[in-house]
Amino acid sequence: xxxxxxxxxxxxxxxxxxxxxxxxxxxxxxxxxxxxxYRHFSSRIKGGHTNNKIRVSTTEVRAISDDLDILVxxxxxxxxxxxxxxxxxxxxxxxxxxxxxxPDSTDVTLYSIPFxxxxxxxxxxxxxxxxxxxxxxxxxxxxxxxxxxxxDEIFGKKGQQIVEKNIEAIARGxxxxxxxxxxxxxxxxxxxxxxxxxMFLIGNDAIAMGALAGGSRFMAAYPIxxxxxxxxxxxxxxxxxxxxxxxxxxxxxACTMAIGANYAGVRTLTASAGxxxxxxxxxxxxxxxxxxxxxxVDTQRGGPSTGLPTKQEQSDLMAMIYGTHGEIPKVVIAPSxxxxxxxxxxxxxxxxxxxxxxVILITDLQLSLGKQTVEPLQFDKVQIRRGKFDYNxxxxxxxxxxxxxxxxxxxxxxxxxxxxxxxxGIHHVTGVEHDETGKPSESPxxxxxxxxxxxxxxxxxxxxxxxxxxxxxxxxxVLLVGFNSTRGAIEEAMVRLEQDGIKVNHAxxxxxxxxxxxxxxxxxxxxxxxxxxxxxATGQLTSIIKMNCGHAEKISSLLKYxxxxxxxxxxxxxxxxxxxxNGNI
Numbered sequence: 001x002x003x004x005x006x007x008x009x010x011x012x013x014x015x016x017x018x019x020x021x022x023x024x025x026x027x028x029x030x031x032x033x034x035x036x037x038y039r040h041f042s043s044r045i046k047g048g049h050t051n052n053k054i055r056v057s058t059t060e061v062r063a064i065s066d067d068l069d070i071l072v073x074x075x076x077x078x079x080x081x082x083x084x085x086x087x088x089x090x091x092x093x094x095x096x097x098x099x100x101x102x103p104d105s106t107d108v109t110l111y112s113i114p115f116x117x118x119x120x121x122x123x124x125x126x127x128x129x130x131x132x133x134x135x136x137x138x139x140x141x142x143x144x145x146x147x148x149x150x151x152d153e154i155f156g157k158k159g160q161q162i163v164e165k166n167i168e169a170i171a172r173g174x175x176x177x178x179x180x181x182x183x184x185x186x187x188x189x190x191x192x193x194x195x196x197x198x199m200f201l202i203g204n205d206a207i208a209m210g211a212l213a214g215g216s217r218f219m220a221a222y223p224i225x226x227x228x229x230x231x232x233x234x235x236x237x238x239x240x241x242x243x244x245x246x247x248x249x250x251x252x253x254a255c256t257m258a259i260g261a262n263y264a265g266v267r268t269l270t271a272s273a274g275x276x277x278x279x280x281x282x283x284x285x286x287x288x289x290x291x292x293x294x295x296x297v298d299t300q301r302g303g304p305s306t307g308l309p310t311k312q313e314q315s316d317l318m319a320m321i322y323g324t325h326g327e328i329p330k331v332v333i334a335p336s337x338x339x340x341x342x343x344x345x346x347x348x349x350x351x352x353x354x355x356x357x358x359v360i361l362i363t364d365l366q367l368s369l370g371k372q373t374v375e376p377l378q379f380d381k382v383q384i385r386r387g388k389f390d391y392n393x394x395x396x397x398x399x400x401x402x403x404x405x406x407x408x409x410x411x412x413x414x415x416x417x418x419x420x421x422x423x424x425g426i427h428h429v430t431g432v433e434h435d436e437t438g439k440p441s442e443s444p445x446x447x448x449x450x451x452x453x454x455x456x457x458x459x460x461x462x463x464x465x466x467x468x469x470x471x472x473x474x475x476x477x478v479l480l481v482g483f484n485s486t487r488g489a490i491e492e493a494m495v496r497l498e499q500d501g502i503k504v505n506h507a508x509x510x511x512x513x514x515x516x517x518x519x520x521x522x523x524x525x526x527x528x529x530x531x532x533x534x535x536x537a538t539g540q541l542t543s544i545i546k547m548n549c550g551h552a553e554k555i556s557s558l559l560k561y562x563x564x565x566x567x568x569x570x571x572x573x574x575x576x577x578x579x580x581x582n583g584n585i
Contacts, residue, residue, distance in 0.1 A: 001191045003058050006065035007136065009129075010051035010082055011074030013042060020072070020129040021052030023154065024136060027147045028056050029200040029373060032193030036061045036488070037371040038565065043225070043309045049077050058191050062337060062372065062488025066569040069188060070139060072132050074115070076100060083108075091188070093135050093177070095128065111135070111180050118172045127169040134173025138181065141189035144170045199374040203341045203367040204229035206374070207271075207297055208237070210345025213382045216267040216295075217243035220257035222250055225309045226365045227271040227299040251276035255283035255296070263292045263429070265391065265419035267349050271297035274316050275306065281323045284358050286431050288328025291407065291415065291454070293352035297345075297361045299368040300484075302563050311563030312365045314484060315536040317544065320360050321513045329413075329457045331359045332512040336468065336487040338372040340510070346382050347463065354387035355457045356414055362512065364535065366485035366565045389417040395424030403427045403437035409449050413457035458514050466511035467519040470494070471526065476505040478575055479527035481520075483509045483541055485565065486533045492568035497575055504575070509541065515548040529578065530555040533571055537561040 009020045018039065025035050036055045042048030055065045068085035071078070073094040079102060086092070088107040094100035095115040102110045113135050115128035130151075137144055147170055155162045181187070201209075208230045211219070217238065221231045235245045248254040254270045261268035272280065277298050287294040300316045302308025320332045331351050335341040345361060352359040395404065395418065406427040408415045415436075418425030428438030433450060435441040470491075471479075478497070480490045487508050497504045507523045509516070524530055524545075532542040532555065539557035546552045558574050560566055 001189055003191055004056060004061070004065075005069040005140075005188060005190065006053065006055050006067065007070045007072070008051055008053040008068055008082060008085070009072040009074075009132065010049065010078030012046075012077075013044065013048050013050045014046035015074055016126065016129040017050050017052060017074070019154070020132055021054055023130075023147060023150050024133055025054050025371065026150045026200060028193075029198065030149070031146060032195040032198070033057065033190070034060050034198075034373045035200060035371070036063065036373070038064050038366060039369060041310050043306075049081055051078065051082060056190065058193055060373070063492050063568055064489075064565055066567050070136065072136060073100060074128070074132070091139060093132065093139070095132075111177065113173065113176050113180070115173070118176065119169055122165055122169050122172070127166060130166045130169035131173035131176075134170035134175075135177040137170065138174040138177035139188050144174055197376070199376065200371060201338050201374050202229060202369050202371045203335075203338045203363055204299070204369065205233055206338045206342040207345045207361065207363070207368075208233035209377070210342040211269050211349075212237060212241065213342070213379060214267065214346035214349040215384050216269050216349060217241060218258075218261045218266050218268040219243075219245045219270065220248050220254040220261070220268065221245070221270050221272065222248050222254050222276060224251075224273045224276050226301055226368045227273050227276075227297060229369070230271040230297060251279040252283060255280040255294075256286070258296075259283060259287050259290075259292050259294055262294055262352075263290075263419065265389070267295075267353070269295040269297065269349075271299065273299050273301050273309075274303050274319070277316065277319065277323070281325070284330070285324040285326055285328060287358040288324065288330065288454070289326075289431055289433070290429055291356040291417075293349075293356055294358040295348045295352050295361070296358065297363065300362065300364040302561075308563045310365070312485075312565045313535050313561060313563065314364050314486075315538075315540065315561070316362065317512060317536075317540040320362055321544075327451070327455070329355070329357045329454055330513065331355070331357060331458065331461065331463075333359065333361050333463070334483045334510055334512050335361070335363065335367070336484060336508050336510060338367070338370075339374050339377070341367065342377055343381065344510075350383070350385040351461070351463065353389060354385055354414070355461065356387065356417060357457060362484070364484045370485065387417070388414055389419075391419075395422060397424040403439070405436040406438055407434060407450065407453075408436050409453045412460065413453050413455070415453070461514060463511050466509070466516035467523075468508040468510060469506070469519070469523060471505040471507070471523055473503040473505055474526055475503065476527040477503045477529065478578075479505045479507060479523055479530045480533060480571070480575070481507050481509065481530060481541070481545065482533040483512065486535070489566040489568045489571055490533055493571035493575060496568070496572045500576060502576065512541075512544070515544060517548045520545065521549045524549055524551045524554070528554065531558050531575060531578070532556070533558045533566060535560050535566070
C-alpha cells in the first residue's frame, strides 16, 4: 500500500487526453482522495503534445509532484517528452499501436496495451482513452465500478448504450492490464481514502462561484487564455440568478462596459490575461478618477505580447500596480489556493464598493487552470458590504437646484455614492479633474483636495490575512516568500529543509497593493536570508518587497520563467545549497 502517487496521461491534443484525466481524477476524488492536477497544453485547438499530471494522495497536496509513478502514453512523443520524470520502479502504459519504446533502463517497466485495437473491437477507436483508464485502475487495484457513476454523468446524454460501451472499454483495459501484471497486480495499490465528499475545482471556476456568491449579476469580457473559463461558467449560471454575460468586441469595451454597469449599481466584473489588461489600462484610470467600483481578474500567463499563452508565469505585478497613467488608489489581491480564490473574489467586490476603487484579483495559469481538491465552501462566511451606498437611502433635495456632492471631500477619502435615477443625486461624471459635484475644474487648490481625498482612501484598508505566515523560528536560516500558486511547492520544500536541520519560515503575500509592510517586515527581521520565489525573469515581487520593507542586503530571488511551475525539489535544492554555502548550518 502507498499513500500517494503521481499519474500522467499524454498524447496529441484532440485525442481525448483531457477527458481521460478528468474521468480518472473525478472518480478518485469521489473516493475521498486529495488531488492536484496540472495540464500542459499547446496554444492551438488541435495537435501538439498535451499532458495532464495528477497527484493522488490520502492527505492534502497543493503542488505538482517532483516525479512520476505512472505514465499513460498515446504516442511515442509522450514517452520521449515525459520519461525523465519517472522514478525508479515507475511504469509506462502505452498504446501498442505505435510500437512504444523506452530508453534502456531496468528501473522502469513498459506495458504495451492495445488501447486502439480493443476500443475498435467495441465499436470505435475513440474509446481508447477509456481502455487506458481501465488499465490504470488495474495498476491501482481499483474496481471499475469506481468509474461507472462518472462515465454515466459524462456520456449519459448520448444514451445508455454509449455508457455501457465505455464501461466495457474500461473493463477490457483493466483485464488486459491484470493479465500483464500477473503476481505484481497490486504493486501500486493506494491506501484507502477517508471517503469524504469534497469539491474538485480549477481556480477559474472558484472565482466565478465567488462572483455569484458575492452578488455579481453581470460580466463583460472577451475570451482569452487562461481566463475564459470564468466567462464560460458564468454564461451558464448568471441567467439563473437574473444576470447576464456579454462577450464584447475587445477588452477595452469589456472594461468600460463593466464601469458603466457598476456606475448603475450592479456588481460587475471582467476577466482577462496580460495582453487584455494592457488594453484596459486607460479605463482603469477612468474608474479611479470617477471613483466607480471595478473588479478585474487578471490570470497571468507567459509574456510579453502573445508570449506563452498556455504556460505559467507571474510577470504582471508591476503592470497591475503602476500600469495606469497618473496616480489612483487601487487594490491588488493575490489568492494562493482555489479555496482562497472563491472567498477573495467575494472580498474583491466588497473592497471595490467600500473604497470606490478598481480592485484586481491576480492569479496565474497554474492557479487558474490547475485543479485542486477543495473542502466544501462555507457560504455562511460570505458577507456583502456595499460601503456608502444604499438603493433605499433618501437624499436631501436642494431647493437651489445644487448638484449632489458625489465627490465630497471626506476625512476617510470615501465620498457618498449614488446611482442614476436617485432623487436628489444629480451630479456630473467626467474623466477630467473635477470638483465635489463632478464639474470640471483645473483649480490647483481643488486638484490637491481631490487627489489627497482619493489617495487617502486606502489608509485604513481592511483585508483579511494580507500575509499568510508560517514562522516557527525567531532566528530562521531562511525565510521563503511567494505569492499565488507557489505556495504548495514552498510548503513542501520547507518540510524537507526542516528535516535537514535548516530552520525555515514562510510568508505568502496575499495583498500585493497596497503592500502589507507591517505584516511582512517582522518576518524579514527574523531571518538570516530571504528567498523570494516567483515565476518571472526580473524578480518583481522581490523589488516590491525591497521598496516597501528594505533589508535588500539579505533578499535574493529564486526565479523560473520557462513556462513551467515550480517543483518542490527546485526550491529545496536551491535553498539547501544557498544555506550551506553561507555557513548557516
